Amino acid sequence: MEKDWQTLTATARQIRRDIVRMVGAAGSGHPGGSLSAVEIVTALYFKVMRLDPERPDWPERDRFVLSKGHAAPVLYAALAERGFFAVDKLDTLRQLGSPLQGHPDRKALPGVEVSTGSLGHGLAVANGMALAGRLDGRDYRVYVLLGDGELEEGMVWEGAMAAAHYRLDNLTAIVDHNHLQIDGRVEEVMSPEPVADKFRAFGWEVQTIDGHDFGQILDALERTREVKGKPTVIIAETIKGKGVSFMENQAGWHGKAPKPEEVEKALAELA
Amino acid sequence: MTKIATREAYGRALVELGRQNSQVVVLDADLSKSTMTHYFAREFPERFFNMGIAEQSLMATAAGLALSGKIPFASTFAVFAAGRAYDQVRNGIAYPKVNVKIAATHAGLTVGEDGASHQAVEDVTLMRAIPNMTVIVPADGEETRQAVFAAAAQQGPVYLRLGRPAVPVIYNGDYRFQIGRAHTLRQGKDAAVLACGVMVHEALRAAEELAAAGLDVMVVNMSTIKPLDREAVLAAAATGAVVTAEEHTVIGGLGSAVAEVLATTKPVPMAMIGIRDTFGESGKPDELMAKYGLTAADIVAAVKGLKGWVS
Ligand SMILES: Cc1ncc(C[n+]2csc(CCOP(=O)(O)OP(=O)(O)O)c2C)c(N)n1
Numbered sequence A: 001m002e003k004d005w006q007t008l009t010a011t012a013r014q015i016r017r018d019i020v021r022m023v024g025a026a027g028s029g030h031p032g033g034s035l036s037a038v039e040i041v042t043a044l045y046f047k048v049m050r051l052d053p054e055r056p057d058w059p060e061r062d063r064f065v066l067s068k069g070h071a072a073p074v075l076y077a078a079l080a081e082r083g084f085f086a087v088d089k090l091d092t093l094r095q096l097g098s099p100l101q102g103h104p105d106r107k108a109l110p111g112v113e114v115s116t117g118s119l120g121h122g123l124a125v126a127n128g129m130a131l132a133g134r135l136d137g138r139d140y141r142v143y144v145l146l147g148d149g150e151l152e153e154g155m156v157w158e159g160a161m162a163a164a165h166y167r168l169d170n171l172t173a174i175v176d177h178n179h180l181q182i183d184g185r186v187e188e189v190m191s192p193e194p195v196a197d198k199f200r201a202f203g204w205e206v207q208t209i210d211g212h213d214f215g216q217i218l219d220a221l222e223r224t225r226e227v228k229g230k231p232t233v234i235i236a237e238t239i240k241g242k243g244v245s246f247m248e249n250q251a252g253w254h255g256k257a258p259k260p261e262e263v264e265k266a267l268a269e270l271a
Numbered sequence B: 001m002t003k004i005a006t007r008e009a010y011g012r013a014l015v016e017l018g019r020q021n022s023q024v025v026v027l028d029a030d031l032s033k034s035t036m037t038h039y040f041a042r043e044f045p046e047r048f049f050n051m052g053i054a055e056q057s058l059m060a061t062a063a064g065l066a067l068s069g070k071i072p073f074a075s076t077f078a079v080f081a082a083g084r085a086y087d088q089v090r091n092g093i094a095y096p097k098v099n100v101k102i103a104a105t106h107a108g109l110t111v112g113e114d115g116a117s118h119q120a121v122e123d124v125t126l127m128r129a130i131p132n133m134t135v136i137v138p139a140d141g142e143e144t145r146q147a148v149f150a151a152a153a154q155q156g157p158v159y160l161r162l163g164r165p166a167v168p169v170i171y172n173g174d175y176r177f178q179i180g181r182a183h184t185l186r187q188g189k190d191a192a193v194l195a196c197g198v199m200v201h202e203a204l205r206a207a208e209e210l211a212a213a214g215l216d217v218m219v220v221n222m223s224t225i226k227p228l229d230r231e232a233v234l235a236a237a238a239t240g241a242v243v244t245a246e247e248h249t250v251i252g253g254l255g256s257a258v259a260e261v262l263a264t265t266k267p268v269p270m271a272m273i274g275i276r277d278t279f280g281e282s283g284k285p286d287e288l289m290a291k292y293g294l295t296a297a298d299i300v301a302a303v304k305g306l307k308g309w310v311s
């Protein structure tokens, strides 16, 4: 499905609306880090990735790993809007028996590639998928989305080392660099900076972009296909809570659901 | 009914302890507002270390602080304390018998909506299996407070299992918690329920219901899972029927610990209330407790079953 720019922007807005509504309905969940990743996830699911919603286990599909699993709402919204399941299912988020678990569960929901929620795992799992693709002679690509606080997990760097060691040029990591984690600003809680230099030193190709600008996102994702012999990381500068004025840049909206009147206010802003 | 979360009681107790003992330091892994160590951080910023989202570093750093004379309390969610950092706990803390106190919050199904990835249902098993480790699962706020002080006073590693939601108050200040000592909350001669954590309150409710039905049931709070109070277990067994109750898998937790004692000394008919070899899922805490068979009604049915009552 090829979508142009205008359409991508409209889709992103719809996904933001879905996120606000579903987290509001659930009464718990993680709006901040879902909203910061909307353009990245929209670009991947609506423009870049080779997918077939009818065949979520199609061997040739591109893979997306949501390593920052608490941002499940953005993944669920993208999957629903892309046709993996009915959009009205989004309202069941976090309810007993729903396939939309608080953190993505691959057993429960087709389209979810990896069960995440414990931070730090995703990159290494993506490495495994990239290695298997190479072994099987398949040309699918693997995309993995990491949080900037998540970069504090040592395991991320073990994975970074392995991806470069095995020259995984079929793998692209994206860092949602929204500068916030739960306890405050990433730089103040436990700084992973300088992130770009670290990845470069680990042997990665590094691009830094505005993570809310579709032009830059699409360019960066296009360029990563041309890099040979090493993995690429896209450091996407983003705003946590992007699109909802009272959530933007507020650590407090990491894991808190908007109340009904806040949902209304947010939806009005996203009209 | 007054309620307080054990993690809330933990956070407050740390401040109290910190005022009395300047050797106490606290570490967290980007969850200080959830584990409630932020109270301590606010009052003693120089003795608080946020290690970021890095639980292995959290535990190993705590070990280093303890090896240098400090009394560290290291906190994160139970699933990451016992799981992610298992090797750091085993090889870095328990094997060298380092004086680290692990306070693991958000244990069990009562985590609720976050779902299985965040619900530690096997942490007691993991921690209990490690030599040198003391494992405590307090039943309420007051017991948590006292367990924090008892843990600090005892030399060596301690795993304190705490919960997310507010739970009913069982004890007042007259209670005296002791590591390794169970507390009999209710005498009874027909059967005994040995419970820990949130299940203690459920056991008390069950006992009332059973009393109304004509069964006189003992209720024992087995807050120290290790070292287990064998005397209390044997006293309970004297009733001839033992039910264990825990918000945890039945594989290797309180039920297993009690069974290990009874099977090798004085076997009596037993039933175990707990999670049956499965992960949890998203849902409201109460819904999950009901779905996974962790309510007073389940305890009532188990006791009646052991007594041969058909319900
Ligand atoms: C191993 C692990 N430790 C702790 C947590 C709890 N946790 C969930 S989200 C989060 C903060 C994540 O910050 P970041 O990676 O920056 O995500 P974002 O800002 O994109 O939401 C933490 C500590 C977890 N899910 N997994």
Ligand SMILES: [Mg+2]
Binding pocket: A147, A148, A149, A176, A177, A178, A179, A180, A181, A186
């Ligand atoms: Mg962040």
